Amino acid sequence: MDHEDQTAALLAPSPEFLATVHVFPLIPAIKKDVTRTIDSALTWDQLTASDINFTIVRPIVLKYAKLKNMAVVFACLVNRANFLEESEDDLAYAGVMLSRATLCEILAMKLLSHFASNHINLVAVLTTSWSPLAGASPEVIAEVKQVLGSNANVSDAQSALEVAISTQAKQFISSPVAQKVVNDIYTGRIVFSTAATRSMLADNYKPKAITIYDSRDAPFLDHYRLRVPKYGAILEFLNFACLLVTFVLCLSNQDPTQVTLWEVIFVIFAVAFTLEEYTAATEHGWIIYIANMWNVFDTSFVLVFLCYAGMRIKGLSYGNLASSEMAFDVLACGACILFPRLAFFAVSNNVVVLSLRAMIAEFIFFMTIAAICFSGLLFTLWTLGKASWTIKGIAWLMVQIWFGNTYLSFGQAESFHPFFGPILMTAFAALSNTLLLTILISILSNTVARIDANATQEHLFQFAISTIEGVKADALFSYQPPFNLLAFVVLKPASYVVTPRTLHTLNVSLIKATSFPILVVIGVYERYFAAGQSLRESSVDAAHTLFNSLPRQIKNMPFVEALVGSTSSNLYEAIFEVDGPTGPGLFDESDDEDFPQLRSFASHDTLRSADHVQRRPSRVSLAPRSPHRTTSPGPHGSPRRRPLSALDLGVASAEVPSSGRSPLAKFFAHVDPPPVSPAGQGHVEATMRRVETMLEDLRELPVHRLKDEMRELQERQARIEQLLLTLTRGMRSSDTGTGKLK
Incomplete structure (x- = not known):
């Protein structure tokens, strides 16, 4: 079934x-x-x-x-x-x-x-x-x-x-709530699928509802796991590595007169890579696709490959040897994209890489503005010296001067014009090397500082983009290049003639046939080696047991401690997991009563169990009351809730909170009268003195202070409302005045 x-x-x-x-x-x-x-x-x-x-x-x-x-x-x-x-x-x-x-x-x-x-x-x-x-x-x-x-x-x-x-x-x-969802989607803990509306090959027969993935209930060869972004990132790295290897072998064995075997293999992988990128841009839209900085690299390589393919086809069709050689020269420029792209896979979330991306964008924008500004100077120099200079030569001379060869401006100035040439070239050298390059360095420095300050947000933003791109509804994304070409050739024509159920069955069968080894590896990993599985847990326990059995001299070796970790952290965690009392006689109860608190009486830190019904004096809180529960640390230090009994709950007043140890409660508490005897006369006098002390404490209750704070809050709210009313009235007055002027 x-x-x-x-x-x-x-x-x-x-x-x-x-x-x-x-x-x-x-x-x-x-x-x-x-x-x-x-x-x-x-x-x-x-x-x-x-x-x-x-x-x-x-x-x-x-x-x-x-x-x-x-x-x-x-x-x-x-x-x-x-x-x-x-x-x-x-x-x-x-x-x-x-x-x-x-x-x-x-x-x-x-x-x-x-x-x-x-x-x-x-x-x-x-x-x-x-x-x-x-x-x-x-x-x-x-x-x-x-x-x-x-x-x-x-x-x-x-x-x-x-x-x-x-x-x-x-x-x-970058908010914690949103990142919780993004992390669960990335690791595959949350499984869902959306209906494909703009895909190249849609398979909407059985969309999966949002569920929590459990490997024990899932099939061993689960083709939906190929869409998990965590596994997709690993497979993308392997596919890109294969593309780079075939790229290097194609250029190493190039033959302009005929097509070699390595060139055919490279073309197959490159066409599959192009189909994958085009499918991603179509499915998610160009705005979301291009928001990922790595897709800019991928798109650039696709453009280089298309130029190579066009020139190569022209050279082979017409026997043009120069066109074929130029095609391989254009393809060789793609190495400037492929090699850094593969290297950035390992450090894609580094601050330096994020800063580099922003710096490249600022640099391209600045250079474009500078080229537009100096195009007028280019035309002027060509007009003055067109008898001995070409536009290409003048442009190359200006590029050399821009990047530091200032002496060329003085040596070639008079060749344009004996009077205007030195003036124009000197002004250009001063602007390019003194002013504009200084501005460029300042812009790039500010960009790095800005990215460094917001590195966390930028990293989480790029991480969310890659995660959303990983959960793709297009059926072609479940195939690894170059098998996506096979799926496109087989399933695309079939989608026009077969029913959605038949297309879905054919799609699932083809995915499992082409990705069988990958599905086996994923199934074994999730059942035995993933976090929380029995084999991994037993291995970790065995490793801890082996480490604890080592002599102390070996445990304290710097290399072993750096590899395994310090044992002090384990000791600290164990101390906080023990719910023991404080030392005997360390503090008096009076010290606990006078300790300042900024929480309400219903706080979980002030509640006691039914066996120890001792209530501390609560302080006034303006926050709304809500039921609280006591927590006790779990096995890993996380809070574990338990239900409260009737004796655990306390009543907090909005004005004067009362507790079992407040002066007011002590004053009205029922106290059995001591027996009248000469021996107890001193006890009665001590009791009267305590009552007088309680009456003095009643005068220091924070009722007046609470009223003052409430009055201050009301006045602050009134000032804010008055400020907003004034701003609104000023905006309306300016709008009315503008209308009258019109």
């Missing part, structure tokens, strides 16, 4: 439920609230400040969190994309639009945390492809079609992660 036909419990929301989610009403509603709220340019730090968060962000978040709509994060990011586009169109209000886009990103981050309690729903919120027109009326859909055109595709859907990548919402992507 096919494992895919077995009925499995769906842990994620069903497709029927997701189809009923209304997306479109959220988009204009969020835009209206954000537009009404932000009327001035604010930075990220200002929007995340406590006062702005309390008065502006939190009410909006609570408003949309009550809807429990799983598309609300997607709607916030769609509004971010709209505000970013408006900031480019209207430069006068670019700062305001960017602030609104930033607020949309903050709202998306905070609303995403409301779905974090259910991990499967959290994954569905980020990975489900939402249609922005879902829930819209037919009139709205007709208007959108009229704006886009009759041939526009209005059913194009994207996930929240894809929109975040396209809008470069790096703060949102």
